[in-house]
Amino acid sequence: MSLQERDKKHLWHPLKQHQLNPDSMAIVKAKGCILTDEDGNEYIDAISSWYTCVFGHCNDFITNRVYQQMRQLDQVMFSDFTHEPAVKLSEELIKILPQGQNRIFFNDNGSTAVEASIKMALQYYFNKGEKRSNFIAFEDGFHGDTFGAMSVSGLSVYNGPFEDFLMDVKRIPVPNGENHDEILTQLEEYINQNDIAGFIYEPLVQGAAGMKIHDAKGLNAILKLCKSSGVLTIADEVMTGFGKTGKNFASDYIETKPDIVCLSKALTAGLLPMAITSCTEEIYEAFLSNDIAKGFFHCHTYSANPVACSAALAGIELLQTEEIQNNIQEISAAHQEFSERVKLHPKVKSTRHIGIIFALDLNTETERYGGLRDKLLKFFMDRGVFLRPLGNTLYLQVPYIISKEELSKVYKVMEEALDAL
Numbered sequence: 001m002s003l004q005e006r007d008k009k010h011l012w013h014p015l016k017q018h019q020l021n022p023d024s025m026a027i028v029k030a031k032g033c034i035l036t037d038e039d040g041n042e043y044i045d046a047i048s049s050w051y052t053c054v055f056g057h058c059n060d061f062i063t064n065r066v067y068q069q070m071r072q073l074d075q076v077m078f079s080d081f082t083h084e085p086a087v088k089l090s091e092e093l094i095k096i097l098p099q100g101q102n103r104i105f106f107n108d109n110g111s112t113a114v115e116a117s118i119k120m121a122l123q124y125y126f127n128k129g130e131k132r133s134n135f136i137a138f139e140d141g142f143h144g145d146t147f148g149a150m151s152v153s154g155l156s157v158y159n160g161p162f163e164d165f166l167m168d169v170k171r172i173p174v175p176n177g178e179n180h181d182e183i184l185t186q187l188e189e190y191i192n193q194n195d196i197a198g199f200i201y202e203p204l205v206q207g208a209a210g211m212k213i214h215d216a217k218g219l220n221a222i223l224k225l226c227k228s229s230g231v232l233t234i235a236d237e238v239m240t241g242f243g244k245t246g247k248n249f250a251s252d253y254i255e256t257k258p259d260i261v262c263l264s265k266a267l268t269a270g271l272l273p274m275a276i277t278s279c280t281e282e283i284y285e286a287f288l289s290n291d292i293a294k295g296f297f298h299c300h301t302y303s304a305n306p307v308a309c310s311a312a313l314a315g316i317e318l319l320q321t322e323e324i325q326n327n328i329q330e331i332s333a334a335h336q337e338f339s340e341r342v343k344l345h346p347k348v349k350s351t352r353h354i355g356i357i358f359a360l361d362l363n364t365e366t367e368r369y370g371g372l373r374d375k376l377l378k379f380f381m382d383r384g385v386f387l388r389p390l391g392n393t394l395y396l397q398v399p400y401i402i403s404k405e406e407l408s409k410v411y412k413v414m415e416e417a418l419d420a421l
Helices: 003-010 060-072 084-096 110-127 147-152 156-165 180-193 216-228 281-285 306-319 322-342 371-382 404-420
Strands: 027-031 034-037 042-045 101-107 134-138 169-172 196-201 232-236 260-263 275-280 348-354 357-362 393-397
Touching: 042 404, 060 306, 084 101, 084 306, 101 110, 101 281, 110 147, 110 196, 110 232, 110 260, 110 275, 134 147, 134 180, 147 156, 169 180, 180 216, 196 216, 216 232, 275 281, 306 322, 322 348, 322 357, 322 404, 371 404, 393 404
Parallel strands: 134 169, 134 196, 196 232, 232 260
Antiparallel strands: 027 034, 034 042, 101 275, 260 275, 348 357, 357 393
């Protein structure tokens, strides 16, 4: 019996209606940019497996570091102990994180990184004797699937059954270069009329919304108003972090830096699950007290797992190499050239790109799941490219080590899909 058939007996996959789509392709090997299924077919992973494997799959440099760590120290509880990989990772992260970040708190995944950031913001004010219970977030943002993360997310396709149970969140449009004054007026009104603890945002690129890119100057003005009004700013860099926008972090494009940063996905280069919520020293100090209850009593069993930390350290080292930085610039330039060519296609409504992120919108509407979206997914897979449309948005987040030949094939298959529509 095939893996695909065995899978159906016990497994429940995420983001899937099994009644309509019961099959899940069985992948047996991954190396570089290539995924191999159980029948020996190969696929270029053009989205880095949900934006994680940015240095390619089973990268020898990273796996060798992880192997060495596994022989030294595998897992130890982080509430009572510390270890070299965690200490070293904190030191290396602070060097590249946006200015002002000084404390590292470990989590398990992007959702829990956001969850911790929400609790940090609420308890920060609670410890200072202020009760603040509301947040501000962008329309159509996505921050995860735990309850706090769902609350600050704006995509009801994920949150629909749970909306009656979520926190109160005020939403503002993303800045587009023309609506700044209206946003700032609305934001000021929200701040003046509500007990706002924080503003959470995906800096520059809204991933799940379709890789929508917004205006850096407008975002900076929003952050400045929040700062001047005593509202904590939380940058969700889970998707954008570690080089994807052409800089280490999307926040590097923005003058006003966040108070809290959420990290995951490419943090461990796709090898192991881990996440981080970093914050300023000021926020950390609000939890210092002779009163034990003012401590941050939030914990994950695998916090700061030494093996995951070693993967993250290896990834940070690779990210800063001249080769990887040059690759990022070359991919960005290739995206620009492809954008100029494909935006003239009659089936293309618009294109956009930043760093290694590229997206185009089809000039036809489709359901986020099912219908044309599923037909496109099959079209790409039949031609050896793993692309996962977001509704009517086709996007790329290719590994930094992709070859020119592989990237050319990805572009070619996307154009073939447009011609077939």
